[in-house]
Amino acid sequence: MLRQHCCWRWGALAQAADLNALIWCDHADPALLQPFEEANGVKVNVKEFEGTGAGMAIVEQSQPGDWDVMVIDSIDIPRGVEKGLFEPLPEDKLPLADLFPQVKMDSSTVVEGKRYGITEKFGYNTIGYNKTKVDPADMQSLAALTSDKYKGKIAIYDYYLPVIGMAALAIGKKTTELTEADLPAIKDELLKMKANAKLVGEVTASQTALATGEVDILVGGGEWVTAGLAKENPALDFSIPREGAVLWSQSLAMFKDSKNKELALKFIQYIMSPEGQARLATSSCYWGMPANTKAALTDEQKKILRFDEQPDFLARAQPYPAPNADLDKKMQDVWTEMLQAQ
Amino acid sequence: MSAAGNTGRALPWALVTPALGWTLLFFVLPFVAMGFSSLTAHDGGGFTLSNYSQFFANPAYWQAMVNSLQVTAIVTVISVLLAYPFAWILAEQVPERWQRLALMLAVLPFWTSYVVRSYSWLLVLAQNGVINRALTGSGLFSEPVQLANTRLATIIGFVHFFVMLLTLTIFANLKQLSPSYRKAAADLGAGPVRTFLHIVLPLTLPGIMVGAFLTFVLCIGDYITPQILGGNNELLMPQLVMMQIGRRGDFPLASALSIILMAVVTIAYLACARWLKIERA
Numbered sequence: 129m130l131r132q133h134c135c136w137r138w139g140a141l142a143q144a145a146d147l148n149a150l151i152w153c154d155h156a157d158p159a160l161l162q163p164f165e166e167a168n169g170v171k172v173n174v175k176e177f178e179g180t181g182a183g184m185a186i187v188e189q190s191q192p193g194d195w196d197v198m199v200i201d202s203i204d205i206p207r208g209v210e211k212g213l214f215e216p217l218p219e220d221k222l223p224l225a226d227l228f229p230q231v232k233m234d235s236s237t238v239v240e241g242k243r244y245g246i247t248e249k250f251g252y253n254t255i256g257y258n259k260t261k262v263d264p265a266d267m268q269s270l271a272a273l274t275s276d277k278y279k280g281k282i283a284i285y286d287y288y289l290p291v292i293g294m295a296a297l298a299i300g301k302k303t304t305e306l307t308e309a310d311l312p313a314i315k316d317e318l319l320k321m322k323a324n325a326k327l328v329g330e331v332t333a334s335q336t337a338l339a340t341g342e343v344d345i346l347v348g349g350g351e352w353v354t355a356g357l358a359k360e361n362p363a364l365d366f367s368i369p370r371e372g373a374v375l376w377s378q379s380l381a382m383f384k385d386s387k388n389k390e391l392a393l394k395f396i397q398y399i400m401s402p403e404g405q406a407r408l409a410t411s412s413c414y415w416g417m418p419a420n421t422k423a424a425l426t427d428e429q430k431k432i433l434r435f436d437e438q439p440d441f442l443a444r445a446q447p448y449p450a451p452n453a454d455l456d457k458k459m460q461d462v463w464t465e466m467l468q469a470q
Numbered sequence: 471m472s473a474a475g476n477t478g479r480a481l482p483w484a485l486v487t488p489a490l491g492w493t494l495l496f497f498v499l500p501f502v503a504m505g506f507s508s509l510t511a512h513d514g515g516g517f518t519l520s521n522y523s524q525f526f527a528n529p530a531y532w533q534a535m536v537n538s539l540q541v542t543a544i545v546t547v548i549s550v551l552l553a554y555p556f557a558w559i560l561a562e563q564v565p566e567r568w569q570r571l572a573l574m575l576a577v578l579p580f581w582t583s584y585v586v587r588s589y590s591w592l593l594v595l596a597q598n599g600v601i602n603r604a605l606t607g608s609g610l611f612s613e614p615v616q617l618a619n620t621r622l623a624t625i626i627g628f629v630h631f632f633v634m635l636l637t638l639t640i641f642a643n644l645k646q647l648s649p650s651y652r653k654a655a656a657d658l659g660a661g662p663v664r665t666f667l668h669i670v671l672p673l674t675l676p677g678i679m680v681g682a683f684l685t686f687v688l689c690i691g692d693y694i695t696p697q698i699l700g701g702n703n704e705l706l707m708p709q710l711v712m713m714q715i716g717r718r719g720d721f722p723l724a725s726a727l728s729i730i731l732m733a734v735v736t737i738a739y740l741a742c743a744r745w746l747k748i749e750r751a
Contacts, residue, residue, distance in 0.1 A: 181719025286702050327619035327701030342597050342618065453513060456718060464530045464713065467705050
């Protein structure tokens, strides 16, 4: 990482007018970046990371001003604000009115009356499945995940927050009201899921397992797994069960120490534009719902993303769990115990 | 005389300084930084031992160390048992002129990316993979067997890699062995088995131990293979360390777990130290 950082710094010094972005893999798609680069005559230097902790570590190891924009879990924006990293965004220069209202996530993206992030993409951690291998009617309830009928046919997405959120929904808890007292019951539910699971995998492993038929159901899967594979494997689908699903959302934030704030804002505006939104939503890394209702998606792309069903999905989805640091640690420990359970 | 003496004393230091500087810069300083980090609180508080006490208090963390030691021990033993005869065949049975080619073919897996190799094994061991197709196609099994995403898969991936490493160290040791030892043993009436057990094996033990130690160190600290092949159905120590960094960025706890892992490696080194000397006794 140090070496990569060294080399990246050299590049950054060589082209000081470039935009330097800390991103998730969906923003690395040339089909997304090239139109912006060509329109503005700049280069977008990107560095991918996974997990807010890893992203924050990169920032801490960098010099102030090294980075201009960052992609971040919407619920983690307050963490960046608390560290003094982000610059307030000008609301009047962003298409906030065009966003799905439920994904604006003002409780996270707005801190002390100032907007520090804007939701760019969202989706659901729910049940992803192969409709030719399972009964789609069963997938309308989270109870299927702990049923003997699907023992050994399940993979679990290896990220504790959304799957703990799903376990909470399965036992009738609201994701926004979770406390330490709920953890024993959540742990029991997770252990039941684990007993049915063949593997617990990160993005690539769980996606591959579902795509290759190693498993028929992915706990925590959703359009981000199935939509991108729709052409190769139209049998893959996702459901929003009766108990609900967990809404994930990613945001864009601008660094306070950015040396190219004007360009950074242009980049955010481009990503939030109908064209940018369509390209981001259908990125080669993973698909997801564009936050902007006016995204320039084709009819086929909208069908794959189940665009028209979003009002119903959003009404039934619950927010991503956003625990404080202490509860977050306890949730991760519950997850560790689940992984170690045989 | 004095100038020559000073030069004589300075030269060894001059020669060793780059290595010392390298070690200081890329091992000692990071290690001290990691040690310092492991004694601080995640929330930015002061000195604390809680990162270490968490490891000893949480059975799930302990289990990761137990899993790591079990997997590493199994991999090391299997790799030695496979590599020794392989190295012996290469050193003793393959004609001298073919040895270089045979050795090159033996280490061919090293030439591919570690990650690619692990994913290749995943495809081989998967439900629809080569092995399961052969098993179900031949009628031996009616249903595919779960091979991928298990501890067995992790061990297979490791053994595939480390057999090559051990073969190299044992082969080098066998080639250094003078043929006169075996001739002398034969002159004294020892058969091939007795010669091997009492002469060849003890003399190649340093090579085995060096290879086994390298296998132990590399295996216990590896993140990629268990992550790709093990299916996260159990956690090993490197996975537990990485888990602390991903979302929470808990570097103090990750540092403490890493230092505990290093302590285990140090104990393993001390246990093997008598065989790890460069010169042969």
